[in-house]
Structures are given as C-alpha cells and as structure tokens.
Amino acid sequence: MTGFTKPSLKPANPNFSSGPCSKRPGYDVNNLDISTLGRSHRAAIGKDALGRACSETARLLGLPEGYRVGIVPASDTGAVEMALWSLLGARTVDVFAWESFGSTWVADILNQLKLDDVNHYHADYGLLPDMSRANPKHDVVFTWNGTTAGVKVPNADWIADDREGLTICDATSAVFAMDMPWEKLDVVTYSWQKVLGGEGAHGMLILSPKAVERLESYTPAWPLPKIFRLTKKGKLVEGIFRGETINTPSMLCVADYLDALAWVDSLGGLQGAIDRSQANLTAIEKFVAANDWIDFLAQDPNTLSNTSVCLKLNATPEQVKAMIKLLADENVAFDIGAYRDAPDGLRIWCGATVEASDVEALMPWLAWAYQEVQ
Structure with missing residues (x-):
C-alpha cells in the first residue's frame, strides 16, 4: 500500500452512524x-x-x-x-x-x-x-x-x-x-x-x-x-x-x-428498502475481498449483517482510533468506530437511507487512512 494516493472523491453524505442513522436521501425538515x-x-x-x-x-x-x-x-x-x-x-x-x-x-x-x-x-x-x-x-x-x-x-x-x-x-x-x-x-x-x-x-x-x-x-x-x-x-x-x-x-x-x-x-415498498441496504453491503464486500488487512467481524458469510457492518483490521486499537479521527477530520465518515463493548474496529451503517455511491466513495478513504496510521 506504499504510496497510496489520497482520494479526491468524498461521500456526498458522510453520516454512517449506526444510530441515530442517516436521514433519507433528499430529506428536508422544512417539508x-x-x-x-x-x-x-x-x-x-x-x-x-x-x-x-x-x-x-x-x-x-x-x-x-x-x-x-x-x-x-x-x-x-x-x-x-x-x-x-x-x-x-x-x-x-x-x-x-x-x-x-x-x-x-x-x-x-x-x-x-x-x-x-x-x-x-x-x-x-x-x-x-x-x-x-x-x-x-x-x-x-x-x-x-x-x-x-x-x-x-x-x-x-x-x-x-x-x-x-x-x-x-x-x-x-x-x-x-x-x-x-x-x-x-x-x-x-x-x-x-x-x-x-x-x-x-x-x-x-x-x-x-x-x-x-x-x-x-x-x-x-x-x-x-x-x-x-x-x-x-x-x-x-x-x-x-x-x-x-x-x-x-x-x-x-x-x-x-x-x-x-x-x-x-x-421506493416501491419494503423490497426497495431491502435492496438498497443489500447494495451498500455489496460495496463493502468487494472492498474487503480486495484487501487482506480488513475483514468482517462476522465469521460466517451467511450471518453477515447488511445494516450494521462491523469490520476488524490488522491494526492496533490506537491505529484504529487514529483512522477514525482522520476520516472524521476529512469530513469523509462520521461515527464509524466500533461500539464501546465490541472488539476494536469499524462499524459502517449500511441501512436503506445510505446511498451505495457514498459507501463506494468511502472505501478508498479507508485504504488511505489505514496507510496513514501505519
């Protein structure tokens, strides 16, 4: 990963919190x-x-x-x-x-x-x-x-x-x-x-x-x-x-x-919401498959959540925290740290209100941040 270039494209919506979760696309409280x-x-x-x-x-x-x-x-x-x-x-x-x-x-x-x-x-x-x-x-x-x-x-x-x-x-x-x-x-x-x-x-x-x-x-x-x-x-x-x-x-x-x-x-009802969430997970699955330093916390692919996606890294707890801070400082991803009682890692919300294009844009930033803290 040496020399990995800092990405230029950022997620349009950097809110990946697992609760409260991102508002729906196009949301306007005034409406x-x-x-x-x-x-x-x-x-x-x-x-x-x-x-x-x-x-x-x-x-x-x-x-x-x-x-x-x-x-x-x-x-x-x-x-x-x-x-x-x-x-x-x-x-x-x-x-x-x-x-x-x-x-x-x-x-x-x-x-x-x-x-x-x-x-x-x-x-x-x-x-x-x-x-x-x-x-x-x-x-x-x-x-x-x-x-x-x-x-x-x-x-x-x-x-x-x-x-x-x-x-x-x-x-x-x-x-x-x-x-x-x-x-x-x-x-x-x-x-x-x-x-x-x-x-x-x-x-x-x-x-x-x-x-x-x-x-x-x-x-x-x-x-x-x-x-x-x-x-x-x-x-x-x-x-x-x-x-x-x-x-x-x-x-x-x-x-x-x-x-x-x-x-x-x-969206056409329930299935439309389910499909959006599954598309978000798919974007992360492709990234994990291409990078050996990151993996899902779930050990059985059949049990893999398509909403609260938890990831483990080949990194120390301090390096993980540094990554999370880097991504937040860059306005790329907010609130993606693992839950306080869970193993150290990342947790990226992939529910229906998140756009797949934003998840896809986030993935290169994960690689950049990982390189930066090594």
Whole structure:
C-alpha cells in the first residue's frame, strides 16, 4: 500500500452512524407536515397521524392478519423491556445473545426479573450461538441482527411452526432492511432511528395474535409501571395499537416517521428498502475481498449483517482510533468506530437511507487512512 494516493472523491453524505442513522436521501425538515404541532395528540388530528404511523407500518411491512402495531415509550429499549416484563414468566425462557444488546436482555431476565427457569445460550462477537437449541415449548428471546457485532440470524428455520411458546425478537436494526418471517415471530420491536433514519425516543411494538392471547391470559407476579401496561381488566388496550399512546409522544418525531414511511413507499415498498441496504453491503464486500488487512467481524458469510457492518483490521486499537479521527477530520465518515463493548474496529451503517455511491466513495478513504496510521 506504499504510496497510496489520497482520494479526491468524498461521500456526498458522510453520516454512517449506526444510530441515530442517516436521514433519507433528499430529506428536508422544512417539508415535514407539521400541522399536528402544538395540538393535543388526543385531538382528532393527532390521533389520525399516530394511527397512520401504525397502519402504514403494518401495510408496508406486509404484516399478517391480526398482527398489531403500537407506538410505545423509550425507543427499542422500552419496547423490548415492555415485552419482557409483560410476557415472561409463564414458561421456561431460552435467551440467545452474541453481542452487547442481547447480553443486556439476558442480564435483565436473570438479574431484574430474576427468573429461575432460564436457558442462556451465548456466543462471542462474530459468531452465532446454536439457535437450534430453542425449545418449541419455551419462550425464546433473541435479536435478529446483532447491531454491535454485525451478525444476524440468516433465517428462522430453527423456529417451530407449531411452537407452544412465544418468540420475542429485538429487530431494531433489521426491520425495513431484512426479510422478516412474521409468522415465526410473536413479538417484534424496533425504533425509528435505525433503518428509516427517524428520530429517537419512540419504540415500535408488533404483536401476533398469540402474544395478545398470552397478555390476556397471564398476569406477571411483579408490578408493572404505567408505561409497561398493555392490558386493562384482563383485556388488551387496543387503543395503543391505533395510535392512542400510553404517554405523550413527540408529534414532530411522528411527522418525521410518516415522511420516512412515505419515502419507503416511493421506493416501491419494503423490497426497495431491502435492496438498497443489500447494495451498500455489496460495496463493502468487494472492498474487503480486495484487501487482506480488513475483514468482517462476522465469521460466517451467511450471518453477515447488511445494516450494521462491523469490520476488524490488522491494526492496533490506537491505529484504529487514529483512522477514525482522520476520516472524521476529512469530513469523509462520521461515527464509524466500533461500539464501546465490541472488539476494536469499524462499524459502517449500511441501512436503506445510505446511498451505495457514498459507501463506494468511502472505501478508498479507508485504504488511505489505514496507510496513514501505519
């Protein structure tokens, strides 16, 4: 690599953060429909906007009949915690973790809920645990895409069609970028700030009819705070899944989310968003194949994430940090360092809001920065 020339072409958009993620191409905050601002979220105009956020999500994702979509507090974290605290305890739990967020759900299940009947299956960064160990009689908790490891489950073949337990899936960096087998999933959570480049603080909770049945037939042994309560007098609070939120949402964030959904629609729908994300990953795959000093953290190509792409380098932690600073100082790439609990390396967001041309433009800069810190 000696004598590698400093590239002249820079990404038009250097925002490669894995959350909050880049806004969609052509985004302009001035084009948002802000007619709801300053109005009550319980007024007709607010309820309509919130209701559309739920119904348009269901339409664009192609959710099966009977699946419900709700807007809940505290981003994906709040949605996952709501599911864990409201649903677990009725059956043995199998929980799978291979990166920091999955490990957080393990800790909460064991140390906060203090459930005794738990099987914990763990793998190191870059690997998947043996998902086939999921017992159809048990509840299963897992992340679809390990955001801090760049490792995703390649499919849901390991989930039994005739399962008795629930599958609870944290899919915050997968929904709208990966093909989700909804019939295999009973609870799915995500946040606006990931694949759609929305704003933070709001979570999405998707429930299957089977999950609703559990909610209406099982009462946890522990008290639930108001923001976790999905039932009243033994019945699902249906209003939550029509946009009647538990607490006051940001209507500006709702307007931003509706704008993102309309953009997905303009791509031809869900497949258009998935294709864009896959094209971004392809650009990095070509670069990695051509350079022996960089590789994916994911060890199995079948598990390679097409959103949070994590890379390891033949470099010291100090050299990696120097590379990250160089690229930021050049206004080429912002926020691409590995997650704080993950192995040292790079993490480049490749969700649908990122342009493949920008990923392609970034690759020569990685080579230049690597040479500079040697």
